Amino acid sequence: MTHVRLKNVSKTFTRGRDGSRVVALDDVSLEVAKGEVFGVIGHSGAGKSTLIRLINGLETPTTGEVWVGDHEITALAEKDQRAVRRDIGMIFQQFNLFRSRTIAGNVAYPLKVAGVDRAERDRRVARLLDFVGLLDRAHDHPEQLSGGQKQRVGIARALATEPSLLLADEATSALDPKTTAEVLALLGRVNKELGVTILLITHELDVIRTVADRVAVMDSGRIAEAGPVYDVFANPASDVAADFVRDALRDRPSPEVLARLRRTHPGRLVTVAVRARTGLAKTFFAHGVTADLVFGGISELQERAVGSLTFELTGPADGIDAALAELRAGGIDVTEEND
């Protein structure tokens, strides 16, 4: 079942003084299924925030349609829009907590606005703080918490009205890697244990590969490609997705590293993409080729191997040719690095 749907959405902003136009989103279509974690990745200015603001009704599309569940957001009257918005939670990069309120007071706030009575409010706040592991901090103020703890409060607050959809706007970008992992694990629990659909936007591939089921890669207001996380990042079809993979895995030698490797390793240099079982060692051995590993990195995406290894190959030239031909015939991507 589809939870969020964008149909041919474009959004153009007119800039203040000179009236110049900025196309923030350009014919974007995507579908987020109910119960999944969907990631949107892109560099700064790609249009990610605009996309999120369209979904929670803070912006209206210039053309196209934005649907949440059975409702087309922009076709709704203000009152009905508010009802749809109540079913959407939101967390932010800078947490956006009220400094003057306690942790419990922050989580209780949306319930107060929704008119939930005191006793029920207290019950839900205790349950939520317990869920995010901060029940013992209920009476502290935000400034007494670490960044990761603040975001956990942000998550508890976003869940207070029991929304079925959570929008996360660069939710871990202000956090260090260890804290990021903790917050992402919590988002994973929100998805799995509470069944909440999560749409997150980020500029970090690590975030996507840790929690997302599917991903859309954005570039200059357009979706460059979209699909299951492994499919998109193990075999990127767009330059922008390939760049994200290279930056995150650092598995391929840069031009500078290659230049140095060529000087120090006179044999034939090849980079082999590693996906599933490759049978590399056996193939090289069978053709009398010695393969010295000189660069590389292998990581995991959705519990499957992804990365590449650069070898210096020595031995009979025809043996090397035959080994590489055999690998290529097996569907393995091999790049010659000597020229």
Ligand SMILES: Nc1ncnc2c1ncn2[C@@H]1O[C@H](COP(=O)(O)OP(=O)(O)OP(=O)(O)O)[C@@H](O)[C@H]1O
């Ligand atoms: N209210 C606005 N008025 C004018 N231009 C805007 C407005 N909001 C966004 N833009 C422009 O639209 C483009 C997309 O911006 P957006 O904030 O959606 O990108 P982003 O991918 O979220 O980037 P970042 O991560 O830097 O926030 C940018 O060129 C931005 O300057």
